[in-house]
Amino acid sequence: MTTKTESKLEKLLARGEFVISGEIGPPKHAGPEGIVKHAENLKKYIDAANITDNQTAIVRMSSIAAAFHVLRSGLEPVIQITCRDRNRIGIQSDLLGAYSLGMRNVLCLSGDHQSFGNHPTAKNVYDIDSIQEIKLVKDMRDSRKFLCGEEIKQNEPRYFIGGVANPFADPLEFRVARLEKKINAGADFIQTQAIFDMGRFEKWMEMVRKRGLHERTNIIAGLIPLKSHKAARYMQKFVSGMLVPDEIVYRLEKAKEPQKEGVELCVEQIKHLKQIEGIKGVHIMAVAWEEIIPTIVEKAGLFPRPSL
């Protein structure tokens, strides 16, 4: 099967492998040691790792710089580029620079509003939106053109392009239409918001399949392993765009060992998702609990990971 890029993630998906990606959040300081440690611990258990871009609008080491440390440690990074902090000039410049450093995957997203972060008085950019960003990356790769139309005469960046989708935001029907827009814009893969309400997710997937969208992109289901019922309750109440059913909160609340129960739940979810037509992999966002990923992957029967 021919692939468009040198991305390992793309090659694995093209081969029909059920992929696993993880997430590494860069630190709030300039030291690379923590990132390197995470990358080394995870590299045998996941196929790629998203490196977040100032997530929740809190200043951290840049996604591209942190991704460079991850890449050097032997794990394939997926850089993230939000539209919040840079305009079309900055985004294209970063795409060139990151590619020159060996990055082959990019996730395009609008980014959390700065009012959620630690610099709420900042001006935001949003010069282009996530769908325009996806098209921009695709046009740089497939048409060898900058956004302005000027030709990229040599060494065009050839990224495997990702977007995000939230099946739990409203209106549900428009979420599917918006996914289609992202695919039409050029999204090669889609990572979803963390799934807790499996019923709603399956309903969304059914609509996705009805439009044949699962055959036009690689849908990777998002998961967050839960440490406690408090974490579940917090997400249910305070994180916008998330749906956490009460039964999940109760299940963790009743559990003697909540962390173990959280792992169990995540493993069940993976096994279930694997059976859903059109799901090509899982994206495990173990925020501040990266070390649990190997356990989850092993228990889900997905270890060892395939090699190219």
Add this chain to the structure above:
Amino acid sequence: MIVAENKPFHDILGLIEDAKKILIVGCGGCVAVCLSGGEKEVGVLASALRMSRKKEGNPLETVEVTLPRQCDPEYMDMLKGYVKEDIDCILSLGCGVGVQFIAERFSKWVIPAQNTKFAGGTIAHGIWEERCGLCGECILYKTGGICPIIRCSKSLLNGPCGGSQNGKCEVDKNLDCGWQLIYDRMKKFGKLDLLLKIEPPKDWSKSRDGGPRKVVREDVKIS
């Protein structure tokens, strides 16, 4: 005032091409003052649209009304009698606020006839300029009454960039450098020392960056 400018005539024609009968709504507020959306402009636009459509062999019927303001529910009430069943769409000559107030109030397709430009004032007959950036936290007391947010192309807060030459901005040689104007004025008032203070980053959450804004005045609320 809010300064607006009519969309190109052919664009407006295109936007109403499916309609047979339209209601054209003018506004007696800012856009009447800047001569783009008052009663007179409504009349001129209506007859131009009718003539053009007649020439195409696809006649258009127009109903015209100009409200004292489109940004007030009280005046919007006056529109009720005009928004009849046979009206295919409403063409508003108000600013973006007027268009939205009509859309919020009536279950009819609404089309803007204007491009809303800026908050500014009249310089000479037929010339309007931008003066306020609507940033939500006025700093004109620091800069001699000249706004660096809107008069400087980069919204710099600590003086002119290196592109300011002969009092003009690098973006356009016909454009005054906002910071040259500020400097001259501060000098005149003997307050140049104020410009030496390092101005900290602005709180943009009070501007549009914080999300859509709202003002609530408990003291003037009724009930």
